[in-house]
Amino acid sequence: MAKAQFHKNQRVYVRPVGTWATIERIVPQWVKDMDEPLRIHYDVGLGRDFAAKELETEEVATLSHLDPEMEEWHVVRVANKWRGADECANHPIPGTHPVVVTGSHEGGGWRVPGVEYDLTPDRVELQAKVIAASPKFLVLLRRLADYARHNPENLPDDVMAIANDADAIVTSIMGPAT
Template sequence: MAKAQFHKNQRVYVRPVGTWAVIERVVPQWVKDMDEPLRIHYDVGLGRDFAAKELETEEVATLSHLDPQMEEWHVVRVANKWRSAEECAGHPVPGTHPVVVTGSHEGGGWRVPGVEYDMTPERVELQAKVIAAAPKMMVLLNRLADYARHNPENLPDDVMTLAGDADAIVSSIMNTKDTPN
C-alpha cells in the first residue's frame, strides 16, 4: 500500500534528470480489491513518470543528513591511466583503481591520486568501501543513539557507552562550525 508523498503543483527536484520540475499529475497504480493504491508515481512533464524516491522537495534538498534510500553511493572501477595492468600486477584489481560515486551522476565523488594508490592500494580499496558505506553507517549510528536515548533503562552500560560514542560521532559530523567555507 502506498500513500502520496507529494501533491499536484508541488515543486520537486528530479534526481535522475538533475532539474527542478512541478508535479503535473499524481499517478496511482490501483489493484483490484485493495482500498489503497499499490504504488504512486508522479508525472512532472519530463517524458516518464517518476517514483517518490527519485524526487525530493526543496526542504529536503537543503537538509544536511544522509538518507540511504536517496544516497546510493557505490564503488566503480576506473582504468589506470598512469600504469598498465602488467605494471601493477600486485594490486588488488590490476589495471584499475576505485572511484566512489557519491552523486546521481557517475562523474561526482571521491578519487585518489595515482601515486597514492600505487603506494598503498589495499588501504585505498578499504577507504573506498568505507566511504561508499558511509550513508548506511550514519543511519545505523543515529538509530543506535536514538534507541539509547529513549530506552536507557533497558540497555547495559557497555551498550550505553557505545550509543554515546555513536552520538558523539554523528554530532561531530553534523557540526557546521568545523565545515570550511
Template structure:
C-alpha cells in the same frame, strides 16, 4: 503546558553564557491538579537553571547516501603488466556521491600504487559511511528513548552520539 525539548546528556548551546554545555538534569515545574508540568528548567552545570528559549540544540546536517558507490576508473599511466599486483588490475576506485557519476573521492595513482588494498578498503568504507551514520543515529535514539539499557549499550550510545555530533556539526566560519 510545557514539554521538554532537550534531554539529559544532550549537548546544547547556552545563549546567555555563550558556550556549549551538556544538560545534566531536566527539572519539570509541577502544579497541583495539573497533569503536565507548567515549565521545564534545565540544569547545565553552569550555576543556574535555564529555560527552553535560552538553549539551542545543534544543527544537524543529513547525508543522502543513496547514490554513494564505487566506480572503477581506467589507469591511464600504467600498463596491465605494471599493475598486475593490484586487486583490480588496470583500474582504481573512484567513490562518487552524485547521480551523474561525478563529485566525491578520488585518489592519486601514485598513492594507489603504493598500497592498493588500503585504498580499496577506504573506498568501501566511504561508500558505506552514510549507512553507518544512520546506524549510529538509531543507536543514539534508542538510548534516549530507553533508560533501562545495560551500561555497555549506554556507553556505545554515548560514543555514537559523540561521533554523530562531530560529523554533523557545521564548522564555524573563518574570521
C-alpha cells in the same frame, strides 16, 4: 542485462518528483537477439518512466534521515591512466582503481592520486568501501544514539557506553541534535 528491482503495485518514493507512487507497470527495453532486457524502467503514473536509481523502497526511506543523494554513494572502477593492467598485476583489480561517486552524477566524488594507489592498493580499496558506506554508518549511529536516548533503562551499561560514543560521533559530524 537488467533485472527488475521493483515489482508491480509496489509503493516507491520517486526522488525526482519528491512523492510516493505505486508502480503501475514494468517497462523492459529489449534488444534484438538478447535473452534479457537491456534496461528496465518503471511506470508510476506520473507522466514518464523512471529508472530504478530514481526510485526508493519504503524500507530504504525509513533507514535514511540524510539527503537522499548521499544514499547513492558507491564505488566504481576507472581505468588507470598511469599504468596498464600488465604493469600492476599485484593490484586487487589490475588496470583499474576505485572512485567513490558521492552524487547523482558519475563525475563527482572521491579519488586518490595514482602514486598513492600504487603504494598501498589494498588500503585504498578499503578506504573507498568505507567512504561509500559512511552515509549508512551515520544513519545506524544516529538510530543507536536515538534509541539509547529514549530507552536508557532497557540497555546494559556497556551498550549505553557504545551508544554514547555513537552520539558523540554523530554530534561531531552533524552538530547537536535539535
